[in-house]
Amino acid sequence: MTAPVATAAPPPSAASGSLLSKLEIDVRMLGMLAALAVIWVGFDLLSGGVFLTPRNLWNLSVQTASVAIMATGMVLVIVTRNIDLSVGAILGVTGMIIGVTQVQWLPAYLGLEHWLTAPLAVLLAITVGGLIGLFQGWLIAYMGIPSFIVTLGGLLVWRGAAWWVTAGQTVAPMDTRFKAFGGGVEGALGANATWIIAAVACGLIVVALGFARRRRLRFGFPVRPGWADATIAVVACAAVLAAAAIANAYPLPAGTARRWAEANGIAWPEGGLFIPHGIALPVLIAVAVGLVMTFIATRRRFGRYVFAIGGNPEAAELSGINTRWTLMKVFGLMGLLCGISACISTARLNAATNAAGSLDELYVIASAVIGGTSLAGGIGTIAGAILGALVMQSLQSGMVLLGVDTPLQNIVVGAVLVLAVWVDSLYRRRIK
Amino acid sequence: MQTNGTTPLVEMRNISIAFGGIKAVDGVSVDLRPGEVVGLLGHNGAGKSTLIKILSGAYKPDAGEIYVNGEHADIATPRDAKRYGIETIYQTLALADNIDAAGNIFLGREVLTPYGTLDDATMEAETRKVMARLNPHFRRFKEPVKALSGGQRQSVAIARAIYFNARVLIMDEPTAALGPAETQQVADLVLQLKKEGIGIFLISHDIHDVFGLADRVSVMKNGKLVGSASVQDVTQDEVLGMIILGKCPPGATPGPGAS
Numbered sequence: 001m002t003a004p005v006a007t008a009a010p011p012p013s014a015a016s017g018s019l020l021s022k023l024e025i026d027v028r029m030l031g032m033l034a035a036l037a038v039i040w041v042g043f044d045l046l047s048g049g050v051f052l053t054p055r056n057l058w059n060l061s062v063q064t065a066s067v068a069i070m071a072t073g074m075v076l077v078i079v080t081r082n083i084d085l086s087v088g089a090i091l092g093v094t095g096m097i098i099g100v101t102q103v104q105w106l107p108a109y110l111g112l113e114h115w116l117t118a119p120l121a122v123l124l125a126i127t128v129g130g131l132i133g134l135f136q137g138w139l140i141a142y143m144g145i146p147s148f149i150v151t152l153g154g155l156l157v158w159r160g161a162a163w164w165v166t167a168g169q170t171v172a173p174m175d176t177r178f179k180a181f182g183g184g185v186e187g188a189l190g191a192n193a194t195w196i197i198a199a200v201a202c203g204l205i206v207v208a209l210g211f212a213r214r215r216r217l218r219f220g221f222p223v224r225p226g227w228a229d230a231t232i233a234v235v236a237c238a239a240v241l242a243a244a245a246i247a248n249a250y251p252l253p254a255g256t257a258r259r260w261a262e263a264n265g266i267a268w269p270e271g272g273l274f275i276p277h278g279i280a281l282p283v284l285i286a287v288a289v290g291l292v293m294t295f296i297a298t299r300r301r302f303g304r305y306v307f308a309i310g311g312n313p314e315a316a317e318l319s320g321i322n323t324r325w326t327l328m329k330v331f332g333l334m335g336l337l338c339g340i341s342a343c344i345s346t347a348r349l350n351a352a353t354n355a356a357g358s359l360d361e362l363y364v365i366a367s368a369v370i371g372g373t374s375l376a377g378g379i380g381t382i383a384g385a386i387l388g389a390l391v392m393q394s395l396q397s398g399m400v401l402l403g404v405d406t407p408l409q410n411i412v413v414g415a416v417l418v419l420a421v422w423v424d425s426l427y428r429r430r431i432k
Numbered sequence: 433m434q435t436n437g438t439t440p441l442v443e444m445r446n447i448s449i450a451f452g453g454i455k456a457v458d459g460v461s462v463d464l465r466p467g468e469v470v471g472l473l474g475h476n477g478a479g480k481s482t483l484i485k486i487l488s489g490a491y492k493p494d495a496g497e498i499y500v501n502g503e504h505a506d507i508a509t510p511r512d513a514k515r516y517g518i519e520t521i522y523q524t525l526a527l528a529d530n531i532d533a534a535g536n537i538f539l540g541r542e543v544l545t546p547y548g549t550l551d552d553a554t555m556e557a558e559t560r561k562v563m564a565r566l567n568p569h570f571r572r573f574k575e576p577v578k579a580l581s582g583g584q585r586q587s588v589a590i591a592r593a594i595y596f597n598a599r600v601l602i603m604d605e606p607t608a609a610l611g612p613a614e615t616q617q618v619a620d621l622v623l624q625l626k627k628e629g630i631g632i633f634l635i636s637h638d639i640h641d642v643f644g645l646a647d648r649v650s651v652m653k654n655g656k657l658v659g660s661a662s663v664q665d666v667t668q669d670e671v672l673g674m675i676i677l678g679k680c681p682p683g684a685t686p687g688p689g690a691s
Contacts, residue, residue: 219553299549301542304531308539311528311576318490318526319540320511378530 025232028372028427032387035420036394043398050401054250058277060390060397061247062183062348065282066091066341067360068389071367072293073334075385076303078368079310080330081377082140082147086154087338087364090132091357092162094342098125099171099352102178118177125339132158133335137328147331155361162354172351182348183280185256191248194278198244202237209233248276282344286386289340294382296333306330310378366413367392370420374428391416439502441466441631442518442600447486447496456482457493458655459688464600464631469622471642471663472635473675474652480635481523483652484602487633488520489513500600511540517599521606523635525589529578533570534559536577537592562591566621583614590618594625601625604635619645639671653678656689 043051050056070087077084098121106117136154140147180187189197209229216223223229252260252275260275261268297303305326308316317323341360346352371388373380395416399409440463449457457479464470472480485491487498489510498505500516507513513520527536534555543551543558556573563570567587577585586609593601603622607615622632622645636642642649643663651658651674658674665683673679680690 215553219557221553221556295549301544301550304535304539304542304550308528308531308535311530312526314524315526315528316539318488318510318520318522320489320509320514321540378528 026381028424029381029384029387031427032371032384032391036387036391039391039394039398043394043401047398047401051398054246056397056401057246058250058280060393061283062187062280063397064386064390064393065183065280065286066344066348067363067367067393068286068386069289069337069341069344070334070360070364071371071385071389072290072382073330073337074364074368075371075373075380075382076293076297076306076330077147077334078365078373078375079306079377079380080327081310081313082327082330083365083375084136084147084151084331084334085361085365086136086151086158087334088357088360088362089155089158089162090129090335090338091342091345091360092354093132093158093165094125094129094339095346095352095356096162096165096171096354097128098122098342099174099346100165102175103171103173103352113176115177117175118180121175121178122181122340122343125343126336127339129339129342130332130336133338134328134332136335137331140331141324141327159354159358162356165354168354170351170353174347174350174352178343179347179350180281181285181343182345182350183282184348185252185277187281187347188252188277188279189281189284190278191276192278194244194247194276197279197284198240201240205236205240206233244279247279250277251275252277282348285340285344289337290382290386297382302326302329307378312378363389363392366417370417372424391420438465440464440499441468441501442487443499443502444483444487445497445499447483447493447498449482449486449491449493455655457486459496460652460655460657461687462633462650462657462660464633466599466631467626467629468648469626469632469634469646471639471646471649472633472652473639473642473649473671474637474658475675476637478652478675479655480637480652481604482655484520484604484633484635487513487600488518488602514541514596517597518602519593519596519598519600520602521589521593521604523604523608525585527577527585527589530576532576533563533573533580533588533591536588537562537595539592541596558595559591562595563587566591566594567617582609583611586610586614586618590621598630600631600633602633602635605637606634607636607638607641615641639668639675643668643671650687651675653689657687658689659684659686661685 040052070091074084074087101124102117102121106114106120110116132154136150139145139150176186209232213223213229251257254272257273257275258268261273266273297306305316305321305323308319308321309323309326313323342357345356349356367389368380368385369375369388370391371381371384371386373385392413395413396409399412404412443461443463445461447457447460448455460479460483462470462472462483472484474480482491486493487507489507489512492508498507505516507516528539531539534552537559538555543554545551559573567584570584570587572580572584577588580588586606606618610618622634625632634642634646646663648660648662649666649671650660651671653675658678659680661671661681661684666681670681670683673681674684678689678691680686
């Protein structure tokens with residue numbers, strides 16, 4: 001353990017790089033943000049300024065949450081050169097189970113609207129989803145059945161099971177506290193909480209950048225120039241604060257606001273009250289899931305193994321990695337995330353239906369792939385998948401806003417998926 | 433063969449393995465002493481790579497035993513082999529192409545911070561140290577190894593094998609993909625490691641490579657051991673005869689595969 005040799009060997013010179021390389025920004029990610037900007041501005045122009053309103057963006061964020069959460073797990077699945085076609089069906093059966101739980105089973109013991117109902121339902125969703133995922137993972141990793149087949153079977157089995165829970169009946173309504181997971185008025189966190197969360201997020205961004213920089217300096221590794229780190233911090237914080245401002249610019253509907261005012265003993269003024277929604281709980285959950293999954297994928301041993309398996313399964317095995325157990329955990333994690341998404345979509349609909357999550361598997365896979373996850377394995381980012389989900393949802397809700405027929409919507413989304421993957425492959429070939 | 437009295441570092445006795453009824457390795461015994469380089473020779477498909485994959489834990493033999501320092505060793509997985517200090521540089525290099533040099537060197541043996549997260553900074557610092565010794569011009573620490581040249585990839589694979597204080601090093605065709613200068617580098621490294629008392633199995637189908645470096649050679653043909661010999665006791669032509677014809681010369685100890 002002598003002094004780090006690195007101090008003696010700095011790279012030739014980083015000065016020759018372009019602005020982007022100095023900022024160490026992923027060019028592909030930047031391209032996706034640009035594409036998203038084009039889509040947003042395009043729809044805003046076509047819709048006469050309706051798309052880029054706080055109201056629409058707020059709804060867009062809530063609509064994206066469920067698919068985005070599952071897409072973060074799909075990234076890891078696809079990175080290991082596998083696929084999971086059953087996520088929509090797992091969401092469906094999990095949603096039915098927690099629906100029945102809080103509408104029929106739990107009230108029998110706890111009574112209606114007990115405070116424990118919502119936490120128990122969430123816990124159950126995560127457990128059931130995780131167990132289904134682990135079971136499928138076991139079939140894939142230990143029994144050696146291709147994931148395509150296991151999860152194709154799973155798609156049929158769990159969708160059938162979802163029907164079976166109540167013989168096809170829709171279960172409604174959900175527990176009031178549980179409904180917060182779906183966003184809406186119950187799940188809007190309000191202005192103050194939103195600003196506090198945004199401030200904490202900004203603080204964390206600055207601290208994280210500072211720590212990373214100090215650590216590299218201590219080992220004598222090359223670091224980004226100071227202004228580049230500062231620029232990244234400013235841009236990231238500005239984005240967080242802008243999102244908070246937009247969420248807070250969308251007021252509760254007048255009727256809800258009036259009820260709220262009455263409940264709190266505030267006189268209803270002449271012009272009405274401006275009570276902001278603030279960020280929605282499902283969106284906060286999706287962001288938290290994105291951060292946790294990024295942490296797992298990049299900072300944990302498990303994530304390293306997942307990528308190693310995707311890059312070279314044989315090498316991973318020869319390195320002494322327990323590739324089977326790792327693979328089983330990847331599918332378990334995917335199932336767990338389906339459980340979280342089941343909570344969000346069940347709460348949003350305020351009902352559990354056996355059709356919930358139908359075709360979600362395709363949107364989830366598409367999000368991951370549009371977000372730069374390579375179906376050949378080994379490559380993909382969590383942030384990319386979330387952006388991919390946002391791109392997909394933006395396209396869909398933009399077309400709904402424009403009154404585009406449903407068949408045409410599907411045609412456009414399908415074409416965009418193929419186009420995105422083609423552009424991505426061109427990009428990859430060029431940088432190689 | 434009994435040039436010194438020390439217990440062999442590694443002894444593989446009567447190893448057999450079959451794939452789908454075909455005996456890839458059939459009753460082969462080889463051994464290796466500290467500071468010794470043993471060349472394992474044979475045609476492609478002679479069973480050399482399969483034999484060493486058994487030693488490195490990638491395959492489990494159908495029959496036979498492995499002894500490390502005279503004690504029976506149970507090697508069922510690559511992890512077991514590494515625990516006995518047996519490191520392998522595979523012919524394919526076995527690198528995860530999408531991960532950087534440090535990630536590959538520490539793959540399966542990551543350094544963690546007290547919080548249980550990957551300690552990338554320490555791993556990169558250690559990688560810079562070991563690479564400075566192996567390949568002083570290496571600079572591309574942050575790039576996936578896919579972007580590296582053949583020689584650079586080779587150094588990463590070697591670094592992974594020697595970083596963790598190997599006692600036995602298996603090199604499977606280490607120079608197959610290298611130019612003359614890099615081949616010389618590998619040869620220098622082999623001699624240096626030998627001086628440090630590491631035992632090395634050098635697998636090759638090119639006897640010129642092996643003759644300059646090895647103390648002994650063992651020759652395989654059709655999964656069987658033709659024979660073993662000290663390099664002083666046999667000529668290159670005789671070894672060539674062992675490889676091609678399976679003919680064991682007088683200077684060598686014949687094995688079951690000798691015709």
